[in-house]
Amino acid sequence: xxxxxxxxxxxxxxxxxxxxxxxxxxxxxxxxxxxxxxxxxxxxxxxxxxxxxxxxxxxxxxxxxxxxxxxxxxxxxxxxxxxxxxxxxxxxxxxxxxxxxxxxxxxxxxxxxxxxxxxxxxxxxxxxxxxxxxxxxxxxxxxxxxxxxxxxxxxxxxxxxxxxxxxxxxxxxxxxxxxxxxxxxxxxxxxxxxxxxxxxxxxxxxxxxxxxxxxxxxxxxxxxxxxxxxxxxxxxxxxxxxxxxxxxxxxxxxxxxxxxxxxxxxxxxxxxxxxxxxxxxxxxxxxxxxxxxxxxxxxxxxxxxxxxxxxxxxxxxxxx
Amino acid sequence: xxxxxxxxxxxxxxxxxxxxxxxxxxxxxxxxxxxxxxxxxxxxxxxxxxxxxxxxxxxxxxxxxxxxxxxxxxxxxxxxxxxxxxxxxxxxxxxxxxxxxxxxxxxxxxxxxxxxxxxxxxxxxxxxxxxxxxxxxxxxxxxxxxxxxxxxxxxxxxxxxxxxxxxxxxxxx
Numbered sequence: 297x298x299x300x301x302x303x304x305x306x307x308x309x310x311x312x313x314x315x316x317x318x319x320x321x322x323x324x325x326x327x328x329x330x331x332x333x334x335x336x337x338x339x340x341x342x343x344x345x346x347x348x349x350x351x352x353x354x355x356x357x358x359x360x361x362x363x364x365x366x367x368x369x370x371x372x373x374x375x376x377x378x379x380x381x382x383x384x385x386x387x388x389x390x391x392x393x394x395x396x397x398x399x400x401x402x403x404x405x406x407x408x409x410x411x412x413x414x415x416x417x418x419x420x421x422x423x424x425x426x427x428x429x430x431x432x433x434x435x436x437x438x439x440x441x442x443x444x445x446x447x448x449x450x451x452x453x454x455x456x457x458x459x460x461x462x463x464x465x466x467x468x469x470x471x472x473x474x475x476x477x478x479x480x481x482x483x484x485x486x487x488x489x490x491x492x493x494x495x496x497x498x499x500x501x502x503x504x505x506x507x508x509x510x511x512x513x514x515x516x517x518x519x520x521x522x523x524x525x526x527x528x529x530x531x532x533x534x535x536x537x538x539x540x541x542x543x544x545x546x547x548x549x550x551x552x553x554x555x556x557x558x559x560x561x562x563x564x565x566x567x568x569x570x571x572x573x574x575x576x577x578x579x580x581x582x583x584x585x586x587x588x589x590x591x592x593x594x595x596x597x598x599x600x601x602x603x604x605x606x607x608x609x610x611x612x613x614x615x616x
Numbered sequence: 617x618x619x620x621x622x623x624x625x626x627x628x629x630x631x632x633x634x635x636x637x638x639x640x641x642x643x644x645x646x647x648x649x650x651x652x653x654x655x656x657x658x659x660x661x662x663x664x665x666x667x668x669x670x671x672x673x674x675x676x677x678x679x680x681x682x683x684x685x686x687x688x689x690x691x692x693x694x695x696x697x698x699x700x701x702x703x704x705x706x707x708x709x710x711x712x713x714x715x716x717x718x719x720x721x722x723x724x725x726x727x728x729x730x731x732x733x734x735x736x737x738x739x740x741x742x743x744x745x746x747x748x749x750x751x752x753x754x755x756x757x758x759x760x761x762x763x764x765x766x767x768x769x770x771x772x773x774x775x776x777x778x779x780x781x782x783x784x785x786x787x788x789x
Contacts, residue, residue, distance in 0.1 A: 308701070374701070374703065376738075377738055381670065383670040384737060384738055385739065386669050388667070388741055419740040
């Protein structure tokens with residue numbers, strides 16, 4: 297990410313003291329920044345592909361957590377408030393779900409003390425851990441993969457399976473973008489894509505407008521629960537492809553089946569380290585059994601995030 | 617003699633002016649407290665039903681809050697929108713600080729507002745509404761007290777101003 301983007305999208309949202317440290321520390325990282333982990337009274341940690349580092353009180357990087365700077369309660373509170381634009385109450389649902397989305401589509405995971413009501417989380421207070429996950433746009437991330445997902449000028453319904461941090465969202469975003477633009481070399485014309493972006497992670501919408509490039513023929517339904525969103529999009533926007541991140545609940549499965557019956561191709565992702573994992577989840581197992589997806593793509597980190605480990609034709613033969 | 621008369625008139629005018637100024641402070645305080653209550657009431661609505669982000673919520677609160685409280689809230693909204701890493705509470709605090717001399721609020725009144733600063737915008741809706749309502753109640757109590765003081769002291773200070781001027785004239789003559 298460009299320095300001015302980092303300044304505008306990330307540093308304006310962290311407490312000035314931490315921003316000063318990050319401004320010095322981040323450019324010194326050996327790789328692109330993946331995560332900033334701010335934990336109260338614990339070392340300030342930066343994560344890059346293949347490693348991590350701590351930030352010393354003078355803004356230098358150090359491998360020794362004992363010498364790292366430890367953000368205090370004031371740093372955490374101020375950072376949390378700045379991320380919520382001074383309006384934590386306006387993000388109630390997100391906070392309850394444990395995350396916020398910053399301008400630019402960067403997602404911030406929250407941890408702290410949960411306030412429960414009737415056994416469910418009502419809100420989080422005393423936020424004590426923040427994990428800023430830097431959204432990366434990698435145009436062309438799906439170049440190698442796409443030919444396997446197209447047959448006769450038709451996009452095949454695909455499930456991307458991946459453990460966390462293996463570039464699932466980045467790949468989904470690029471697939472959406474390329475499908476939307478069209479890929480002449482594969483005989484694929486630009487398609488109308490409907491993206492349900494429940495956690496504002498794929499398109500990084502701010503006030504409904506995508507901040508990430510998701511292609512010219514893409515409509516984004518931001519912040520909507522996937523099942524309801526998918527149904528709405530199918531009915532209202534006549535998409536040729538619907539896309540959603542992290543499906544897995546029973547109602548998601550119903551919505552995906554609905555899409556298939558309507559003749560709409562589905563592009564979805566699920567957490568898991570293999571197809572076996574996916575088959576253990578009832579809703580997904582049902583979808584696979586019903587033949588909802590024609591391709592499953594397994595991602596991993598064996599050669600960095602976004603490594604395609606396997607592409608499976610769900611008629612059970614391995615293509616690549 | 618003429619000079620003496622002019623001097624006497626000026627003395628009475630001066631002390632009367634001081635008396636009226638003090639009296640006017642008693643007159644303005646209830647209105648300012650009422651302005652803050654109105655502003656905070658709008659803030660409650662914006663937070664509770666609109667979940668409006670703080671800068672916008674403060675702006676609409678400012679429109680309902682009358683001249684003095686309105687100017688402070690509008691200034692806070694502006695400071696907050698400009699960013700620079702400040703919280704809504706700090707924005708209001710800075711706006712209040714800048715106008716300290718020109719308001720008629722007592723330290724106790726400012727204390728009520730100051731109690732809001734650390735929580736403003738920092739928690740969920742229910743909690744925000746609770747804090748705002750509490751501040752409104754306390755401002756209402758302060759307003760009642762201010763109205764009472766106004767009744768007792770407003771006229772008195774006017775008289776004191778004029779009469780002390782007259783007394784001074786008599787002594788000096």
